[in-house]
Amino acid sequence: MKNWLFLAIAITSEVIATSALKSSEGFTRLAPSLIVVAGYGAAFYFLSLTLKAIPVGIAYAVWSGLGIVLVTAIAWVLHGQKLDSWGFVGIGLIVSGVAVLNLLSKASAH
Numbered sequence: 001m002k003n004w005l006f007l008a009i010a011i012t013s014e015v016i017a018t019s020a021l022k023s024s025e026g027f028t029r030l031a032p033s034l035i036v037v038a039g040y041g042a043a044f045y046f047l048s049l050t051l052k053a054i055p056v057g058i059a060y061a062v063w064s065g066l067g068i069v070l071v072t073a074i075a076w077v078l079h080g081q082k083l084d085s086w087g088f089v090g091i092g093l094i095v096s097g098v099a100v101l102n103l104l105s106k107a108s109a110h
Contacts, residue, residue: 007059
């Protein structure tokens with residue numbers, strides 16, 4: 001169970017870092033730039049811990065899928081980025097894919 005916690009920390013760190021990228025304005029603003037560097041550092045560290053027990057394909061699918069959904073939600077709230085109905089369909093397919101992979105597929109078993 002702690003490996004899934006490590007993955008959650010990795011995803012959260014990556015989402016924070018990616019969300020701060022826009023505010024860094026091409027790494028010309030110090031505080032957001034430091035958040036980006038620290039966030040990605042933490043993300044990859046915790047992802048590496050995750051990979052000791054969770055297969056890389058599964059971990060990366062969850063990481064990227066949930067990261068896309070969360071970054072899109074943050075971009076909607078903070079930066080006014082709106083999705084059309086096809087955008088919502090795409091996000092739904094990503095969430096569905098991650099759910100199928102983890103709940104129904106035997107690939108997630110180590």
